Amino acid sequence: MADSKPQFLRRARGYAPQPILLPDGFADAENILAMGGELKNTFCLLKDGRAILSQHMGDLEDAATHQDYRHNLQLYRQLFDFSPAVIAVDKHPDYLSTQLGKVIAAEEDVQLVEVQHHHAHIAGCMAEHVLPMDTEKVFGVALDGLGFGEDETIWGGEFLLADYHGFERVAYFQPVPMLGGAQSMREPWRNxxxxxxxxxxxxxxxxxxxxxxxxxxxxxxxxxxLKTMAEKGLNSPPASSAGRLFDAVAAAVDVCRDSAGFEGQAAIELEALLAPIATPANDGGLSLGQAMIASCP
Structure with a gap:
């Protein structure tokens, strides 16, 4: 619940694949097959001004999930008699969904469009709030784990001036090395x-x-x-990730410090710790920042 209203986290049985009517301007768009990301994957068919979202697929690095993803992708195309004019993929070249999208685009000789991860987040939020295709630029804030940036570095704490067609990165969190690469996501203390x-x-x-x-x-x-790795850039890519900053704060206050057993664990446990004491400051409670300080041992 948010503002006393139910909020969708994932559309599954009973809601997928019910089409979603998109804002004004999308009816004139070509058929687009959006391949989705690699974690928590959902693909989408855009046709006749409607978005046909699949059910939640999951992590495509899992072999069974990836097989199910390919099966459902073909099934949806058959059910909705769908032939794409454009294939949209995440800009990250190593995502399995991106790699498959490039193969499909080449095999079917259709246009391929690479989309920056956080621009996609903001565009999705714009569509959710029914902003028309020709809307003026919005100021979007994307606080995320990881996303491949326009400069081929890892982004995640981004402030973008954006519309549906493009964006300008006007500010971002200071990039900090991910010591050990992916290992920094499993061991929050590294952050x-x-x-x-x-x-x-x-x-x-x-x-x-x-x-x-x-x-x-x-x-x-x-x-x-670790210092040597950071200084020489050995398996320590710089990242502006808000997710890694949450990891760092959580570990500092002894929440999920040594290791994380699942994605986002440190941030989830930190939020749970703060929730009872972080109430709106104008109601006499603590602000989020005050609550974080108050929780430190």
């Missing part, structure tokens, strides 16, 4: 160390705050190796 290393002077932090639990914990890790 805490990266933030302290790049945003502050780690040696000074360790000296002044050495008795804090998080500093003692980090000193038990191979920090010299």
């Amino acid at each position: 805490t160390f990266a933030q302290l290393l790049y945003m502050l002077d780690w040696d000074q932090v360790a000296e002044v705050y050495g008795e804090l639990g998080i500093i003692r914990f980090l000193n038990s890790k191979p920090l010299a190796t």
